Amino acid sequence: MRAVDIIEKKRDGHPLTEEEIRFFIQGYTNGDIPDYQASAFTMAVYFQGMNEEETAIMTDAMMHSGETIDLSAIQGVKVDKHSTGGVGDKTSLAVGPLVAACGAKLAKMSGRGLGHTGGTLDKLESIPGFNISLTSEQFIQQVNDIGLAIIGQTTSIVPADKKLYALRDVTATVESIPLIASSIMSKKLAAGTDAILLDVKFGSGAFMKTQERARELAREMVKIGKNLGRDTRATLTDMDQPLGLAVGNALEVKEAIATLQGKGPHDFVELCIGASALLLTQAKLVDSVEEGRKKVEAAIADGSGLAKLRAMVEAQGGDPTYIDHPEKFPLASRIVPIYAPRAGYIKRIDSLAIGISAMKLGAGREKMTDTIDMSAGIMLTKKVGDAVEANEVIAYCHTNKENVDDVFAEVQQAFEITSEKVAYPPIIHEVIS
Ligand code: URA
Numbered sequence: 001m002r003a004v005d006i007i008e009k010k011r012d013g014h015p016l017t018e019e020e021i022r023f024f025i026q027g028y029t030n031g032d033i034p035d036y037q038a039s040a041f042t043m044a045v046y047f048q049g050m051n052e053e054e055t056a057i058m059t060d061a062m063m064h065s066g067e068t069i070d071l072s073a074i075q076g077v078k079v080d081k082h083s084t085g086g087v088g089d090k091t092s093l094a095v096g097p098l099v100a101a102c103g104a105k106l107a108k109m110s111g112r113g114l115g116h117t118g119g120t121l122d123k124l125e126s127i128p129g130f131n132i133s134l135t136s137e138q139f140i141q142q143v144n145d146i147g148l149a150i151i152g153q154t155t156s157i158v159p160a161d162k163k164l165y166a167l168r169d170v171t172a173t174v175e176s177i178p179l180i181a182s183s184i185m186s187k188k189l190a191a192g193t194d195a196i197l198l199d200v201k202f203g204s205g206a207f208m209k210t211q212e213r214a215r216e217l218a219r220e221m222v223k224i225g226k227n228l229g230r231d232t233r234a235t236l237t238d239m240d241q242p243l244g245l246a247v248g249n250a251l252e253v254k255e256a257i258a259t260l261q262g263k264g265p266h267d268f269v270e271l272c273i274g275a276s277a278l279l280l281t282q283a284k285l286v287d288s289v290e291e292g293r294k295k296v297e298a299a300i301a302d303g304s305g306l307a308k309l310r311a312m313v314e315a316q317g318g319d320p321t322y323i324d325h326p327e328k329f330p331l332a333s334r335i336v337p338i339y340a341p342r343a344g345y346i347k348r349i350d351s352l353a354i355g356i357s358a359m360k361l362g363a364g365r366e367k368m369t370d371t372i373d374m375s376a377g378i379m380l381t382k383k384v385g386d387a388v389e390a391n392e393v394i395a396y397c398h399t400n401k402e403n404v405d406d407v408f409a410e411v412q413q414a415f416e417i418t419s420e421k422v423a424y425p426p427i428i429h430e431v432i433s
Contacts, residue, residue: 003027003037010044018057025061029160035167042164042173050178052223058178059224062186065160069192071107073140077283078105080193081275082184084217085117087205087355088242091271092120092150093256094264097308098276100147101299102292104283107143109153109191116205116355118249118364121152126250126329126374130318146311158186175207181220188225195231195282197275198222203240205351211236211429218432231282233433237271238425241349241384244268248363248377248398250329257326260306267383267427273297274428332362332375332398336408343390344417346382353414354378360407361399373400378411385424388417 006020016024024041027033050058071078079099083089096106110132112119124130132152134142142149155162161183168174188196198221201207202214218234225232244265246255258264259272277292286292299305306323314320322328358364362373379396382388394415397408 003033003041007037007040007044010041010048013048015051015054021054021057022061025058025065025160028163029065038164038167039171039173042168042171042176042179045179046173046176049176052220055178055181055220056224056227059182059185059189062158062160062164062182063190065186066158066190067154067156068190069136069157071140071143071192074105074107074143076105077195078107078143078193079195079197079279079283080106080108080188080191081197081199081279082188083199084180084184084201084207086201086239086243087116087118087351087358088244088247088252089118089201090120090123090244090246090252090256091199091268091275093123093253093309094259094268094272094305095276095279096148096150097260097312098272098296098299098305099279099283100308100312101304102276102280102295103285104147104279105143106148106279107139107191107193108150109157109187110150111153112365112368116352116359116364118247118252120150122372123249123252124150124318126253127313127318127322130313131316134316142312142315146308146315148308148312149316150312151316153187153191157190161186177213177217177220180207180217181224185221185224189228189230193230195279196225196233197279197282198232198234199271199275200234200236201239202236203238203351204353205242205355206239215430215432222432233278233282233431235275235278235428236430236432237428238267239351240425242351242354242380243271243427245380245383246377247354247358247380248361249372249374251377251379251398254326254329257306257309257323260300260309261303262300265383266424271427278431330375332373333400334398336397336399337393338395338397338408338411339391340382340388340394340415340417341390341412342417344388344419345422346384346386346388346394346415347418347422348416349380349384350414350416353410354380357397357407357411357414361397361404362401376400382415383424385422
């Protein structure tokens with residue numbers, strides 16, 4: 001079998017056999033197939049797509065390119081959640097503790113942020129001492145003890161995706177449904193949980209720009225998960241404005257803490273409650289989403305969700321007093337107000353522009369080797385649907401950098417203001433199961 005023949009077959013729009021897909025993934029992972037052939041392959045898939053069967057085989061081949069985790073030593077149904085990536089998306093920091101407080105076992109492996117999207121690991125590392133590298137034994141023990149652990153993905157899980165994702169990132173082949181579905185699902189399936197909730201974002205700050213494309217991706221991933229015996233569901237959620245008010249690592253941790261104290265911004269609270277309620281049904285701890293919502297609301301009201309976050313931070317070596325006293329997180333040296341250029345209603349807040357601006361202020365990485373300023377980011381003070389006066393503050397930029405006036409201007413331009421009243425948009429648009 002030759003890689004070039006497989007590339008040619010896909011280039012010409014023909015479905016690949018199981019043998020061909022496994023040959024390609026194995027060959028690329030062990031170095032027999034070079035980057036230039038893998039680039040041509042991913043571009044062929046980008047244009048020609050893959051059918052359901054090919055995508056399922058690709059996922060399985062990638063999943064078995066490395067180690068798979070056995071979580072059977074954890075009692076009860078093990079659940080995981082995954083977001084396709086957005087701006088201000090700190091959902092795991094609140095949903096993990098909330099479902100753990102309601103009796104679920106959340107065993108999560110997370111990633112780092114790149115470009116305009118943040119990563120859960122970076123956010124957690126803004127808490128001094130927090131350790132994202134537990135051994136498998138420590139990970140299992142912690143989930144058994146407190147119902148919750150969030151760690152970094154070990155290098156031995158899905159090595160095929162590490163190589164392929166890095167390659168796709170620089171060859172303009174990220175936005176392909178079969179490639180995204182196999183990339184995400186191979187990692188989720190290798191991580192070994194019984195149930196998976198996928199939060200598929202759509203809008204300006206997401207890979208999928210429209211709800212239709214997000215639905216297509218969600219359906220593909222749900223099918224792959226179910227075929228392998230995992231209870232897999234997906235929410236389609238809005239990324240046409242940043243999630244919540246905070247964008248940036250420590251700022252987002254503080255917002256997650258506020259949410260667990262019952263003081264979170266409306267859209268973020270709604271997403272956390274909705275996602276947690278779904279996870280509780282998947283964990284078979286409640287009979288309906290409604291019952292799940294009530295349990296989750298109670299875990300916010302009685303402080304048990306916040307206590308779980310504190311317990312996780314302490315168990316993973318972080319300083320739990322930052323959870324008790326979030327004012328301990330250091331602030332950036334410059335907190336610069338951004339003003340509304342006119343009166344009206346906020347129609348749109350370009351998430352992509354806000355994400356890129358936050359990165360330029362120091363909150364994110366352009367390259368994987370860049371370092372992050374944990375205190376940097378953007379705090380919105382207005383959301384879509386809010387009324388605003390001319391010269392009213394719409395956001396604050398937090399930065400330790402000088403000479404970023406152009407970024408302040410970009411943040412102002414990310415807000416679209418209209419004279420007509422704008423309805424508050426829903427956050428969860430659909431649930432796919
Ligand atoms: N996240 C992933 O893990 N993989 C993709 O392909 C896209 C988003």
